[in-house]
Amino acid sequence: MATLAMTYRISLYSKRTDCVLIWSYCDYAGEIPGIMKTFVIFVTLFALAACADECYKDVVAACNPTLSKQLAGIANCNAKYGGIQELQPDLQRFANHLFFRSFDFLLMATHYGNYIKNRPGFEKLFRGLSDSLWSDGIETIKYITTRGGQMNLNNIAKDLQDEELTSPSLELYEMQSIAKALDVEKKLALQAFDLHKSASGKKHESHDPEIAHHLEEEFMEKHRDTIRELAGHSRDLSVLLSGPDASLALYLFDQHLQK
Amino acid sequence: MKGFGVFVVFCLASASAALQCEHRIPKIPDDWIDMNSVCVKRIKSHVMEELKAAMQYMAMGAHFSRDTINRPGFAKLFFDAASEEREHAIKLIHYLLMRGELTSGVSDLIKRSLMPSTMTWSDAASALRDALQLEASVTKKIRDIIKSCEDETDFNDYHLVDYLTGDFLTEQYQGQRDLAGKLSTLEKLMDKHGALGEFLFDKKLL
Ligand SMILES: [Fe+2]
Numbered sequence: 360m361a362t363l364a365m366t367y368r369i370s371l372y373s374k375r376t377d378c379v380l381i382w383s384y385c386d387y388a389g390e391i392p393g394i395m396k397t398f399v400i401f402v403t404l405f406a407l408a409a410c411a412d413e414c415y416k417d418v419v420a421a422c423n424p425t426l427s428k429q430l431a432g433i434a435n436c437n438a439k440y441g442g443i444q445e446l447q448p449d450l451q452r453f454a455n456h457l458f459f460r461s462f463d464f465l466l467m468a469t470h471y472g473n474y475i476k477n478r479p480g481f482e483k484l485f486r487g488l489s490d491s492l493w494s495d496g497i498e499t500i501k502y503i504t505t506r507g508g509q510m511n512l513n514n515i516a517k518d519l520q521d522e523e524l525t526s527p528s529l530e531l532y533e534m535q536s537i538a539k540a541l542d543v544e545k546k547l548a549l550q551a552f553d554l555h556k557s558a559s560g561k562k563h564e565s566h567d568p569e570i571a572h573h574l575e576e577e578f579m580e581k582h583r584d585t586i587r588e589l590a591g592h593s594r595d596l597s598v599l600l601s602g603p604d605a606s607l608a609l610y611l612f613d614q615h616l617q618k
Numbered sequence: 619m620k621g622f623g624v625f626v627v628f629c630l631a632s633a634s635a636a637l638q639c640e641h642r643i644p645k646i647p648d649d650w651i652d653m654n655s656v657c658v659k660r661i662k663s664h665v666m667e668e669l670k671a672a673m674q675y676m677a678m679g680a681h682f683s684r685d686t687i688n689r690p691g692f693a694k695l696f697f698d699a700a701s702e703e704r705e706h707a708i709k710l711i712h713y714l715l716m717r718g719e720l721t722s723g724v725s726d727l728i729k730r731s732l733m734p735s736t737m738t739w740s741d742a743a744s745a746l747r748d749a750l751q752l753e754a755s756v757t758k759k760i761r762d763i764i765k766s767c768e769d770e771t772d773f774n775d776y777h778l779v780d781y782l783t784g785d786f787l788t789e790q791y792q793g794q795r796d797l798a799g800k801l802s803t804l805e806k807l808m809d810k811h812g813a814l815g816e817f818l819f820d821k822k823l824l
């Protein structure tokens with residue numbers, strides 16, 4: 360009992376010892392007389408309010424036959440830490456942006472697959488970009504949930520919602536379609552940069568080196584290569600299309616893309 | 619005068635450097651393109667149905683991969699289903715391309731109003747039940763397309779009907795049987811063992 364009273368006194372000064380108090384309460388529970396028990400419960404409740412954000416306390420309360428009736432669940436036993444709470448809406452919008460552009464690329468591939476365009480190389484290129492963004496989207500959802508967050512498929516950026524209303528044409532000529540793809544990929548890469556900036560910036564609530572690192576490793580490297588590839592295609596096409604026979608050049612370039 | 623000369627030369631140079639980005643659209647006979655326009659429209663809207671199903675499964679995958687739900691087996695099942703539904707949409711697109719369709723209006727093929735109505739589930743069994751219901755509604759829609767495409771008095775689209783019956787309906791019935799079987803096993807496991815049943819079944823799905 361002496362130990363218990365002592366711990367209680369310490370707990371008034373230090374948050375950390377609150378947890379010790381409850382721990383000792385659990386250990387001694389069997390030996391405490393009735394009147395003392397009520398007091399201890401009161402103290403424990405006070406202590407819970409003082410450092411409410413800990414899983415262990417939730418568990419202690421949940422395991423206690425008296426307390427478990429008053430307190431709900433183990434809400435603090437989650438995977439959340441760092442900046443995920445603050446960055447979750449941005450990550451959700453990022454994932455939805457990836458899906459949105461994945462559909463755009465699917466439509467661009469479709470355009471090149473019709474019998475009039477008949478460019479299997481371009482079809483393959485855009486289908487590949489579509490597939491890649493689709494799996495990026497799924498991986499982003501998985502990542503959000505790995506960090507204790509949740510996905511919201513309805514959290515779509517305003518400019519994308521507006522774009523949906525105007526639905527700009529995706530049936531473009533070869534050179535234009537490469538240019539469009541390059542712009543789209545850069546925009547996605549820059550959105551990842553913005554997220555990275557918030558995650559690695561000085562603002563305490565969003566500071567999260569793990570999110571920054573994840574973006575670097577899982578997106579930025581891949582998008583860098585995609586952007587380089589598309590820039591290379593546009594360079595090649597610009598040279599080929601300024602030659603005497605653009606039609607033949609496009610045919611050969613399409614053959615090259617099929618490989 | 620010298621300045622003007624340089625200007626003219628510059629204009630000529632930049633004019634010759636203009637890229638030939640657009641090219642002639644060839645005139646191809648189109649009497650081989652024989653799909654009924656009503657049928658085409660129905661297949662096009664079914665592309666959307668498949669993508670809607672994809673996003674509904676996506677929401678299920680997202681729900682079950684949450685830390686506080688923690689059913690990785692179900693998450694995997696539903697994420698895989700989402701990608702599968704997208705493949706179905708692409709298969710239909712390829713079919714239309716094969717039949718000479720989608721030479722115009724491609725940009726409007728996918729409307730992004732795909733967002734799923736339900737985003738959380740009380741347990742795995744209720745998600746499986748929703749999935750089964752979703753598949754049944756897709757099956758019904760495919761059957762409706764088949765009916766209207768073979769009923770056409772002016773053109774019975776044998777090939778489309780065969781393709782939808784053989785490929786799509788087969789997959790629907792197999793998928794439904796699989797979901798129903800899973801739901802049955804799960805319900806039986808949970809009959810007496812509740813949370814333990816769901817936990818064990820989830821691990822089996824991994
Ligand atoms: Fe499907």
Ligand SMILES: [Fe+2]
Nearest residue numbers: 671703753793
């Ligand atoms: Fe399905």
